[in-house]
Amino acid sequence: MTTDNQFIFRDEDTNIELFIKREDLIHRFVSGNKFRKLKYNLLQANAENKKVLLTFGGAFSNHIAAVAFAAKADNFESVGIIRGDEIGDKIVDNPTLSFAQQNGMRFKFVTREAYRQKEETDFIENLKAEFGNFYLIPEGGTNDLAVKGCEEILTETDRNFDFICCAVGTGGTISGIINSTSPNQKVLGFPALKGDFLKNEICKFARNSNWELINDYHFGGYGKIDENLIAFINDFSEKYHIPLDPVYTGKMVFGVMDLIRKDYFPENSKILMIHTGGLQGIQGMNIKLKHKKLPLINTHV
Template sequence: MKEILTQKIKLQSASISLHIRREDLLHPFVSGNKIRKLKYNLLQVKLENQDTILTFGGAFSNHIAAVAFSGKEQGFKTIGIIRGDELSDKILENPTLQFAQNCGMQFEFVSREIYRIKSEIAFLESLKQKFGSFYLIPEGGTNELAIKGCQEILTQTDAEFDYICCSVGTGGTISGIINSSLPHQKILGFPALKGDFLQNEICNFAQNNNWELITDYHFGGYAKVNQELIAFVNQFYKENEIPLDPIYTGKMVFGVMDLINKNYFPENSKILLIHTGGIQGIQGMNNKLKSRQLPTIEFHV
């Protein structure tokens, strides 16, 4: 894992100090929160003498790509249960699935109806009958060992910050940050999905109550974007030379900037943004935007 880099962000407001933790630079293929979530899970695979990892994800899943590369790198067989049986003959049209396949991941494409029961015992037993013994990692990678890894995102040098902000998918990353935060710090999560169900998910793992979900910046729901968000991501890159993915971190940074402009943060606040990676998904998003004749993300990854 590379050395952690924290960069200062240019702001018009002189009373606010804004920095971003470049977790996206930790690894070229297993970047951001994925390397944190997988760290102790991969160790557990070895402890249990397993040779196969099975997990779940969608068509452009950062988690699927990360597990596939980690398996290739560390000598594990990987199986991806992919949401959407219509994707089975479209692998070559999908940069994420193509990457995972090139890393050796075996796919099982299932309908969205079946995917909804992916956590049920009967379905998991059917997977064991089909594939044999495997180490199970949940969708998004969130489990107790993932939380343990995400607790290492914050370091002693981060005590100066009053607010820690991150995007929220399955709730694992923010839970780890909450658990390692200090009493004077407020943790703000920006869900990439609609709905309040994440509140309960985070409560299952978080040990402190110094956190809040800001639910106004999902842009319509998971993987939903609009021209305003794409323009913001492009402008942010021009000003700071920091790429943002439009699914997670881009929405979080947009939200924080908007809150700064609305004077949400007290004067002299010191804010740390956590960049959770996700850059691998930009090519797939650009393909989607082009098909809809919409502006694309302009920087190269």
């Protein structure tokens, strides 16, 4: 499956051209990098004759919503181990969890302390005792098969771009992109969260060294947002008719356009931004923004 590259603008002073790859249009509910990451994992689960998909995520996780829908569509059962035991009785107020539940996902809510044990053998064995012989998909979906799927984001027609830019969560998407670039291309990753651990995570999967993380646009950390970013997302969607999510792609696009203004990119550069989807998270973010009496993200694009 290929997706279109949409032209954004050309800077007259530097002749820099900016495009965005609309991975968000792949599927209404399993969009962007979630579609790519799940593609080969679902095939593997079928090959292993597993009937249950089990994964991990937070209360507003794009991954949780995508796994729930994809599981139902492919006749799997699904289980979500959700970070935060205090939200177990608040599903009805959470659009992400409500959607996942409507698509058949069962939940186990655990404390944040217990959630940090999600990769430990004893923790996994206890889950197997409770839910049976499931197919495990890591938090965010990143594993070797996910990276394989993300290697299909770029196509031959994308080799004429000098820079490929994408948001970074767990590192799987950017790793797949790095692996499918040409040596003359540079990949810029824009982490959505604070911390230096991402570089090591990417190095586990990336086979090339033509990449760099830009750590200046996380807006305070994962899920953090301010009025400047809200205004940017709303202005961008109004001008270009492209919705951006506030956790990942919105921050990346803000960063790329800010770097263009700061002359980071050489003249005549062709830049491709990857829209990784995640738009289901806007509804949940707007609930938070409303509570904080902040402007809302426009959903009418």
